[in-house]
Amino acid sequence: MSGVEQGALGRPDERVEGWDKVAGRARYAYEQPVPALYVHPVLSTVARGRVLAVDTGPARASAGVEAVLTHENAERLADTSDAEFAVLQGPHIGFCGQIVAAVVARTPEEARRGADLVQVREYAEEHDVVLGPGHPRLYCPDELNAYPEADTRQGDPAAALERAPVVLDRTYRTPMEHNNPMEPHACTVLWEEGTGGGSLTVYDSTQGVHPVRESLAQVLGLHAEQVRVVSEHVGGGFGSKGSPHAHNVVAALAARAVPGRWVKLALTRQQMFTLVGHRTPTIQRVRLGAARDGVLSAVVHDVEEHTSTVKEFAEQSAVCTRMMYAAPHRRTTHRLAALDVPIPFWMRAPGETPGMFALESALDELACELAMDPIVLRERNEPDLDPETGAPWSDRRLVQCLHEGARRFGWAGRDGRARSRREGEWWVGTGVASAVYPHFVNPGSEVEIVHGQGVYTVSIGAADIGTGARTVLGQIAADALSVPAERVRVRIGDTALPPATVAGGSAGTSSWGSAVVAAARALREEHGSEPGEGARARAGTPEDAVAPGYSVYSFGAHFVEARVHADTGEVRVPRMYGLFSVGRVLNPRLARSQLVGGMVMGLSMALHEHTVMDARLGHVVNHDLAQYHVAAHADVQQVEAEWLEGADVRATPMGSRGVGEIGIVGAAAAVANAAHHATGVRVRNLPLTPDRFLVGPRE
Amino acid sequence: MKPFRYTRARDAASAVATVAADPGARFLAGGTNLVDHLKLGVAEPDHLVDVRGAVDGSVTELADGRVRVGAAVANSDLAAHPLVRARYPVLSAALSSGASGQLRNAATTGGNLLQRTRCPYFQNTATPCNKRDPGSGCGALHGHGRDNAVLGTSERCVATHPSDMAVALAALGAEVRLLTGEGERGVPVSGLYRLPGDRPEQDTVLEQGDLITAVDLPALPWVRRSAYRKVRERASYAFALVSVAAALRIEEGRVVRVRLALGGVAPMPWRAHHAEEALVGRPATEEVFREAARSEFAQARPGRDNAFKVPLAVNTVGAVLRSLAQEEGA
Structure with a gap:
């Protein structure tokens, strides 16, 4: 940071709330020590249709039950333009697992029992929950998540493919996947009537208290000032807590039905599989046109995905292909089919994660076809400028990540032929893939710094979802104020504090930290280096936090060793190594945890994760952690993440970029590429389950 | 979750008498499967009779060289027992491969034998399942069938048995010791179970109130x-x-x-x-x-x-x- 003494930043400080968490003192949303009633939702069992009748008699007669909410008796909401929030507003059923009633009772057990006793008669219409290739309902969305254009085209890709000496044409599929943060989505809510039209207090597990306040106020027809949202600690979100969901609305409805009494709601793990978002399945056709030396002339990436009939979410799976490699002729398209499925939403690096599985698998296939080292192939197609915009890169060091990563991993001397290495009962292979993630700084956050008795209190309604945001904001403030970190206190997670944007898009630290620096500068400018008691300053995220005219992304390279059992096809990954270029690393302990966590999630995606929809019954089949497999400890062996030194002052005043998501991007492709190198079996349809490898010299 | 009564049995005979006399009663041991079922609504007993203190929790060598495993022995203890590790490595390995450390600490020998299928349709009361709800149909037969059985199935049920321990015991030809209203008897592990046929709701040959008290491992040097x-x-x-x-x-x-x-x-x-x-x-x-x-x-x-x-x-x-x-x- 220019003009600021270096001190706290770059230091591996421990999370300031770490001991509170391991000692059980940190209080999560559901744990607020208030006498409360409990809410248990009742979910639809058909995927499309309507509620014919709800018999609440047996539930109301059940011990401890105080109220049963249905679409017939629930309060009419003020704004139902976002259909996800139009909870209990009508009889329509848009997916299996939608909230169709809710029971309020004195204990969680009584609420659950009451929910069992609510008799919902449903009328089932024909449903469609499975995305197949060329689905008849495909349409072109008006825009994608975070990107305005569904389709892009440069040059004449069709003609270029015609002319190309080598053409690769492959279709890759990624399955529906679900976020499974350890802490379920939960909230503790109080509605108090009184002057000013009443007030709503919500302790929520969320990636953004201010966005929750805005949504709930709008839905309930309240002024924002009537709603307070608090979220001090969050046990993971990965995107699924980036917005309120239906359970927040039903908890608010329940609270308003019992004014003056707290209500608590925690979704069960099973309920999370239909109510808090998921990653859409994708069908991705990638076509590469290349010369014999590997130089690409054409890249075409066509994506098919699903969304729900209730609400559109268009995952931006091909956007990375727009800028990743040089090729004069390029096209990306996105098509959606609106199915009778739960509403898809953010899951760690939405878009980049499935998209880079396809692109980086295709690069590997092209390298195999050309008998070329896959690192050399990527290097041949390194663009000098952003091929989509023509802008210069702020800090593109992908080739350095690949080269230096290869050196540290031990890539040299690799026999590129598949099925060339056998150790005992295992085929052994190595694979590589690139990683990329865009840099965002969201406008709209504000920071207030108050000085008192030598301590600077930094306040912003930001979220720490386990990343260490609270800690790193303190480090940023300490350096920006040129004081030791011990003299900085950070307050976050409360709408009583200044506004903050969502912890999403790997943009939390960038967006809030830029505002912290601005507020610190303002404090020093207004009050000097010896401010008086109560001296305060406030500033927002500057509009010019990112230098205009540059293309700003983070990059990385994944290296994986995979072993595939020759008899059983089991895939094990003894070694993952990632080298990333993410700008300046503000806290190596926290950054490493984010990067390694992303890589582990990528490993889990590669080997295990797969949500199954039952085509006939229309429900999520494997809706718990026994059936929806995420990587267990035994799957995660040696996982290392390192980064290139250096700061990107064009990205943020701190010189940093985000680290929350890039670790997952490309990781699954590196695993699949390594498994192919081990066995000669190319899996284009995740996950890499053992049955995919039951081919070859045996059965 | 339906409310239920909970009592702790003082001895095996009274536990058997209580459960045999009450169709709504069930034995509870480690609870690693049954408690899930209570929460999911798969099982709705009126009365749980906890038998952990009422049946043997030790491993002993019998005079004829067999090894008797009390029904209350925890899976983790059995896996680690020196007699089992030395003489029946297949059993030790099977136990160690099951579930997680925490579950193995809680799960018992008798309970492990009587755990029920993890078929996703069996465990989801919103879907049909002949095992859970006889006559409702089989959701798995034409549904998600990746985990389904390939041997011994019927049109009514294609579920697999989930136990690892029981597979090792079947290989060993172990004998299950039962206490029933009519007294004690033994049944080979393979004879404990029945194929689904027309009555998939009946996993085993046990009658209401029959209690597993021990498993005898044969002397097979x-x-x-x-x-x-x-x-x-x-x-x-x-x-x-x-x-x-x-x-x-x-x-x-x-x-x-x-x-x-x-x-x-x-x-x-x-x-x-x-x-x-x-x-x-x-x-x-x-x-x-x-x-x-x-x-x-x-x-x-x-x-x-x-x-x-x-x-x-x-x-x-x-x-x-x-x-x-x-x-x-x-």
Whole structure:
């Protein structure tokens, strides 16, 4: 940071709330020590249709039950333009697992029992929950998540493919996947009537208290000032807590039905599989046109995905292909089919994660076809400028990540032929893939710094979802104020504090930290280096936090060793190594945890994760952690993440970029590429389950 | 979750009398499966009779060389017991491969035998399942069938039995000791279970109130060379796609004794009698092992999603017997 003494930043400080968490003192949303009633939702069992009748008699007669909410008796909401929030507003059923009633009772057990006793008669219409290739309902969305254009085209890709000496044409599929943060989505809510039209207090597990306040106020027809949202600690979100969901609305409805009494709601793990978002399945056709030396002339990436009939979410799976490699002729398209499925939403690096599985698998296939080292192939197609915009890169060091990563991993001397290495009962292979993630700084956050008795209190309604945001904001403030970190206190997670944007898009630290620096500068400018008691300053995220005219992304390279059992096809990954270029690393302990966590999630995606929809019954089949497999400890062996030194002052005043998501991007492709190198079996349809490898010299 | 009564049985006889007299009563031991069922609404007993303090929790060697395992012995304790590790490595390995450390600490020998299928349709009361709700239909038959059984199924039910321990016990030919209203009796592990046929709701031959008190492991000195191999998608904490429990004795290059049981492929721990018969007296080569395994699956009826289980089982049997044969040769 220019003009600021270096001190706290770059230091591996421990999370300031770490001991509170391991000692059980940190209080999560559901744990607020208030006498409360409990809410248990009742979910639809058909995927499309309507509620014919709800018999609440047996539930109301059940011990401890105080109220049963249905679409017939629930309060009419003020704004139902976002259909996800139009909870209990009508009889329509848009997916299996939608909230169709809710029971309020004195204990969680009584609420659950009451929910069992609510008799919902449903009328089932024909449903469609499975995305197949060329689905008849495909349409072109008006825009994608975070990107305005569904389709892009440069040059004449069709003609270029015609002319190309080598053409690769492959279709890759990624399955529906679900976020499974350890802490379920939960909230503790109080509605108090009184002057000013009443007030709503919500302790929520969320990636953004201010966005929750805005949504709930709008839905309930309240002024924002009537709603307070608090979220001090969050046990993971990965995107699924980036917005309120239906359970927040039903908890608010329940609270308003019992004014003056707290209500608590925690979704069960099973309920999370239909109510808090998921990653859409994708069908991705990638076509590469290349010369014999590997130089690409054409890249075409066509994506098919699903969304729900209730609400559109268009995952931006091909956007990375727009800028990743040089090729004069390029096209990306996105098509959606609106199915009778739960509403898809953010899951760690939405878009980049499935998209880079396809692109980086295709690069590997092209390298195999050309008998070329896959690192050399990527290097041949390194663009000098952003091929989509023509802008210069702020800090593109992908080739350095690949080269230096290869050196540290031990890539040299690799026999590129598949099925060339056998150790005992295992085929052994190595694979590589690139990683990329865009840099965002969201406008709209504000920071207030108050000085008192030598301590600077930094306040912003930001979220720490386990990343260490609270800690790193303190480090940023300490350096920006040129004081030791011990003299900085950070307050976050409360709408009583200044506004903050969502912890999403790997943009939390960038967006809030830029505002912290601005507020610190303002404090020093207004009050000097010896401010008086109560001296305060406030500033927002500057509009010019990112230098205009540059293309700003983070990059990385994944290296994986995979072993595939020759008899059983089991895939094990003894070694993952990632080298990333993410700008300046503000806290190596926290950054490493984010990067390694992303890589582990990528490993889990590669080997295990797969949500199954039952085509006939229309429900999520494997809706718990026994059936929806995420990587267990035994799957995660040696996982290392390192980064290139250096700061990107064009990205943020701190010189940093985000680290929350890039670790997952490309990781699954590196695993699949390594498994192919081990066995000669190319899996284009995740996950890499053992049955995919039951081919070859045996059965 | 339906409210229920909970009582702690003082002794096995009173527990049996209580549960036999009350169709709404169930035994509770470690609760690692039953408590899930209470929460899911899969089981709705009126009365839980906790038998952990009422049945034996120790492992003892009997005078005739057999080993008696009390029904209340925790899975983790049994896996670690010196007698089991030395004499029945297949059992120790099977137990250690099941569930997670925490679950193995809580789960008991008797409860492990009586755990129910993890078929996703059985566990979801919003879907049809003949095992949970007789006559409602089988959701798995034409639904998501990746985990379905390929042997011993019926049109009514294609669920697999989830236990690892029971597969090892089937290979060993262990005997289950029961206390019933009529007194004590024994039943071989394979005879404890029944195939689904027309009554998939009935997993076992036990009647209401029959209590497992112990499992007797036979004196089989030659199974000191035995192995359990569990194939699963993740490296731990997953049910078997296919598992193989095997013991092998070779003399002069020929199989003289073999025990083979399979998990993950059938509604019960599947003793592979066909394969065993096909192996005895034959040369101990991998091709013979695989051919024998194939013979076991001659009657297999795989569905759309689980056809891979047949080659996977054949490969795994081949690999396990090959490895045991190599040890024997070493």
